[in-house]
Amino acid sequence: MTVITAEGLHKTYGEAVAVRDVSFTVEEGESLAVVGESGSGKTTIARMLLGLEMPTGGSITVCGRPRTPGRVSSKERRRRAREIQIVFQDPYSSLDKLQRAGDVIGTSLSLHFSLTPADLRRRTVELLESVGLGERHADMLPRQLSGGQRQRVAIARAIAVQPRVLVLDEAVAALDVSIQAQILNLLADIRERGEISYVFISHDLAVVNQISDTAIVMHRGEVVERGPTADLLRAPAEPYTRALLAAVPRPGWTPTRRERSS
Numbered sequence: 001m002t003v004i005t006a007e008g009l010h011k012t013y014g015e016a017v018a019v020r021d022v023s024f025t026v027e028e029g030e031s032l033a034v035v036g037e038s039g040s041g042k043t044t045i046a047r048m049l050l051g052l053e054m055p056t057g058g059s060i061t062v063c064g065r066p067r068t069p070g071r072v073s074s075k076e077r078r079r080r081a082r083e084i085q086i087v088f089q090d091p092y093s094s095l096d097k098l099q100r101a102g103d104v105i106g107t108s109l110s111l112h113f114s115l116t117p118a119d120l121r122r123r124t125v126e127l128l129e130s131v132g133l134g135e136r137h138a139d140m141l142p143r144q145l146s147g148g149q150r151q152r153v154a155i156a157r158a159i160a161v162q163p164r165v166l167v168l169d170e171a172v173a174a175l176d177v178s179i180q181a182q183i184l185n186l187l188a189d190i191r192e193r194g195e196i197s198y199v200f201i202s203h204d205l206a207v208v209n210q211i212s213d214t215a216i217v218m219h220r221g222e223v224v225e226r227g228p229t230a231d232l233l234r235a236p237a238e239p240y241t242r243a244l245l246a247a248v249p250r251p252g253w254t255p256t257r258r259e260r261s262s
């Protein structure tokens with residue numbers, strides 16, 4: 001089943017074109033990467049998928065329902081939130097500094113499910129555990145958590161509503177490489193457990209390689225290359241993709257000299 005169909009997406013800000021004629025689909029359980037350097041239009045795509053930004057052209061269909069422009073009722077907003085959730089790069093700015101981890105998750109749960117206080121607590125602890133934290137983290141404030149732990153809380157908040165699609169916009173970009181790997185493993189586990197799809201946005205092809213099946217490569221708002229991630233890494237057709245690859249040498253994964261020069 002196709003969970004997202006984006007067709008001919010276009011977004012302009014005044015004279016500037018942020019996204020130009022971008023089309024892609026995301027299948028149930030698939031992880032699609034959106035790769036490109038800063039300013040290539042990735043976040044604009046994320047914001048349009050979430051309904052935070054209206055496309056100037058083209059269409060988005062989520063779980064078979066076309067996203068129509070204009071105001072939506074709060075009931076419709078809640079329904080859409082159960083279809084698609086997002087995790088941003090910096091959990092410190094996306095989390096309320098005065099809200100404890102348990103309440104972050106509890107608020108998300110309460111918006112979408114009617115639970116008794118006991119069930120709410122139980123479900124919150126389950127979610128903390130499902131992202132590798134524990135009950136002891138429930139009462140902690142963002143500043144009492146590490147960057148990786150904060151991102152785990154943001155992931156728990158997003159998966160609390162059991163969305164069909166999780167958009168991850170540079171979700172590991174601010175983390176140290178070893179913590180990145182832990183979060184990528186967690187995301188892989190979550191995808192194995194459920195029927196969730198990812199739109200994984202990153203400037204870093206080495207990271208994308210670990211988490212996505214297919215990728216689209218963005219350059220100045222346009223898709224310049226697409227295909228299975230492994231193929232793009234092994235034999236990038238576009239000079240732009242090759243340049244992206246060359247920009248992200250990483251211990252444990254580097255293109256061979258032959259791949260670099262081919």
Ligand SMILES: Nc1ncnc2c1ncn2[C@@H]1O[C@H](COP(=O)(O)OP(=O)(O)O)[C@@H](O)[C@H]1O
Nearest residue numbers: 013017018036037038039040041042043044045
């Ligand atoms: N709200 C906005 N107003 C004007 N220009 C914007 C706005 N948001 C993004 N842009 C422009 O659109 C382009 C794509 O930005 P963005 O989607 O944030 O790229 P990325 O996430 O790949 O770094 C950039 O040139 C950016 O300056």
Ligand SMILES: [Mg+2]
Nearest residue numbers: 042043044170
């Ligand atoms: Mg961005």
